[in-house]
Amino acid sequence: MRYYIIAGEASGDLHGSNLMKELAAADKSAEFRFFGGDLMQAVGGQLVKHYREMAFMGFLNVILNLRTIGKNLELCKKDILQFQPDVLILIDYPGFNLRIAEFVKQHHLKVFYYISPKLWAWKEFRVKKIREYVDEMFTIFPFETGFYKKHNIDVHYVGNPLMDSLKSFKENALSEKKFRASNQLDERPVVALLAGSRVQEIKRTLPLMIRIATTFPDFQFVVAGVKSVGGDLYKNILKDSGVRLIYDQTYDMLNNAHAALVASGTAALETALFRVPQTVIYKVEGGWLTDFVFRNFIFKMAGVSLPNIIMDREIVKEYVQKKMTFANVKSEMQKLLFSDEYRTRILADYEQLAELMGEPGCSKRAAQKMTELLTLNAEK
Numbered sequence: 001m002r003y004y005i006i007a008g009e010a011s012g013d014l015h016g017s018n019l020m021k022e023l024a025a026a027d028k029s030a031e032f033r034f035f036g037g038d039l040m041q042a043v044g045g046q047l048v049k050h051y052r053e054m055a056f057m058g059f060l061n062v063i064l065n066l067r068t069i070g071k072n073l074e075l076c077k078k079d080i081l082q083f084q085p086d087v088l089i090l091i092d093y094p095g096f097n098l099r100i101a102e103f104v105k106q107h108h109l110k111v112f113y114y115i116s117p118k119l120w121a122w123k124e125f126r127v128k129k130i131r132e133y134v135d136e137m138f139t140i141f142p143f144e145t146g147f148y149k150k151h152n153i154d155v156h157y158v159g160n161p162l163m164d165s166l167k168s169f170k171e172n173a174l175s176e177k178k179f180r181a182s183n184q185l186d187e188r189p190v191v192a193l194l195a196g197s198r199v200q201e202i203k204r205t206l207p208l209m210i211r212i213a214t215t216f217p218d219f220q221f222v223v224a225g226v227k228s229v230g231g232d233l234y235k236n237i238l239k240d241s242g243v244r245l246i247y248d249q250t251y252d253m254l255n256n257a258h259a260a261l262v263a264s265g266t267a268a269l270e271t272a273l274f275r276v277p278q279t280v281i282y283k284v285e286g287g288w289l290t291d292f293v294f295r296n297f298i299f300k301m302a303g304v305s306l307p308n309i310i311m312d313r314e315i316v317k318e319y320v321q322k323k324m325t326f327a328n329v330k331s332e333m334q335k336l337l338f339s340d341e342y343r344t345r346i347l348a349d350y351e352q353l354a355e356l357m358g359e360p361g362c363s364k365r366a367a368q369k370m371t372e373l374l375t376l377n378a379e380k
Contacts, residue, residue, distance in 0.1 A: 001027055001374055004085035005034040006076065006100060008054045008093035010197040010226065011266045013037030015115060015161045015363070016091050020045070022367035033083050035076060037228070048079050052228040054096065072096070077103050084109075086374055090134075091115050094126060101133035110377065114138045114366055115161070120147045120309075127151045136373060138366050141310060142356060156369050159362035162266070166273055167360040169251045176256045183246050188220040189258035191337070192276065193243070194250065196263040197226045202233060204283045205263045205324075210241045212261060212329055219258070219337060224250040224267075259336040259343075261329070262305075268316065269306040272353055277346045279332045280305040280318045307353055315349035 003023060007016040017039035024030045024043070032045025035054065041047045054072055077100065080088065087110040090097040094117030101111050113134045119126050120143070130137065130153060137155040139145060148155045174182070193213070195206040206223065213221035225234055225247040234245050246253060250267070254260065254274040262268050264282040271278045282304060303309060303318050319328050335342045 001029060001086040001371070002031045002033070002083060003087060003089060004080055004083055005032065005036065005040070005089045005091065006093065006097055007034070007036040007040065007091040008051050008096055010037065010051065010228065012091040012093060012115070013039045013051055014165060016040045017043050018161055018164055018363040019089070019091075019114060019367055022363045023370065025364075026367045026371045033079070033085070035072075049075065050228075054093075069096070073099060076100055080104060080109070081107065086110065086378075087112055087370070089114055089370070092117060094119075098126060098129050098133065102129065105133045110135050110374070112136045112138065112370055112373075114370075115140055116144055116148075116155075120144065127153070136370075138369070140362060142358075143310065143312075156366075158365040158369065159358045159360075161362045161366075162270060162273060163357055163360040164363050166251075166270075169255075173255055174252050179249075179252050179256050183222075183244070183249070185220060185222070185244065188218060189337075190253065190256055191216070191219045191221045192250075192253045192257040192260040192262075192271070193221055193223045194260060194262040194267040194271065195223065196265065196267070197228070199229055199233060200284075201263050201265075202229060202237070205281055206234075206237050208281065208324065208326060208329060209261050210237060210243055211326055212333055213243050214241060215330060216333065216337060220244070222246055222253060224253055259333070261333065264305045264318070264320070266306070269310075272307040272316070272350050273357070275347055275350050277336045277343045278316050279329060279336060280316055280320075281324045281329060282318075282320045283324050284321075307350075310356055311349065311353055315346065315353070 005016050007013050013036045016036050020032055020040060020043040034040055034045060034047060035049045036047060037051045049072060088104050090101060090113045092115045104111055111134050116137060116139050117126060137153065139155045139157050140160045142157065145155055145157050193209045195202045195209060222244045225245045227247050238245060254271055254276050257276045260271045260276045260278040262271050262278050262280050264280045268280050303314055304320055305316060305318055307316050308314050317332050
């Protein structure tokens with residue numbers, strides 16, 4: 001069968017690549033064409049557009065890049081019609097993907113959505129579009145089943161792909177000694193700085209992270225760098241701080257970290273699953289208006305970070321928008337680094353979180369269900 005897949009971010013590239021591997025195992029005739037990244041390209045098929053040319057974050061940045069976004073949409077539409085896939089598989093990235101889903105349904109092609117947009121956090125109105133334009137929804141968090149049921153939409157809960165990624169990593173993980181030696185790290189405890197995978201995220205979070213790092217000289221702060229982001233950006237922010245930069249070794253870093261400072265997103269959940277005590281920070285442009293939206297809409301949930309949302313209570317401290325100050329984050333980091341009692345409480349909560357996440361095998365379960373549904377459809 002012919003699969004067209006759209007992933008617009010680094011996390012989507014990871015999950016898309018794992019799904020593609022399992023689809024290829026379940027369907028020996030599988031052909032892939034996709035918007036994605038290096039990991040998906042390594043599996044095989046044709047990369048049409050790299051996600052680094054699509055990642056526009058925040059209202060203002062989207063407005064400034066409307067022409068580029070429009071060109072990407074038109075390219076995608078034309079390419080799908082030329083390829084004529086048996087199914088379009090969308091991975092998160094709702095602003096772009098739901099527009100493509102609407103277009104594709106007009107041409108009577110099958111649409112699967114793998115990894116639901118975070119409609120439960122905000123923009124719940126998009127549920128109507130899911131109902132109209134998506135044939136099958138594959139969810140990765142247990143609470144999403146109830147959310148969609150409330151809107152009379154049945155979903156396939158397949159578990160979480162991060163559990164697959166972690167299992168695969170741990171089978172070949174470097175020892176702490178090798179990790180330190182290969183990256184010229186000294187013996188001080190490592191504190192991981194995960195500033196995000198987009199330029200805008202890094203610009204807003206990394207400068208504060210560096211300020212925090214300089215106040216705790218007995219610890220070794222290390223930035224988890226992303227190669228798709230220009231090196232000059234990191235260089236300009238790090239300058240003479242003494243903070244190390246290590247590219248594309250986030251899991252090795254978390255596997256050997258004492259604590260972490262994390263930009264909200266998938267990284268916060270990954271950090272929790274590696275059992276690393278953390279503080280979550282986040283800020284987007286928009287001033288008082290954005291702050292009002294965060295506090296009165298998103299904050300109606302247990303928080304903005306996935307560990308807190310999944311547990312439905314605060315298990316890691318969040319400093320978002322106006323609360324993302326040097327004083328607040330420094331105070332929290334002090335507890336994360338030095339309070340055994342505080343760290344023990346967080347680690348106990350992480351164990352409960354891991355139980356809720358379920359067993360590995362998400363990508364395989366999703367691929368098998370997808371091929372099963374497509375085969376049934378072809379037989380009708």
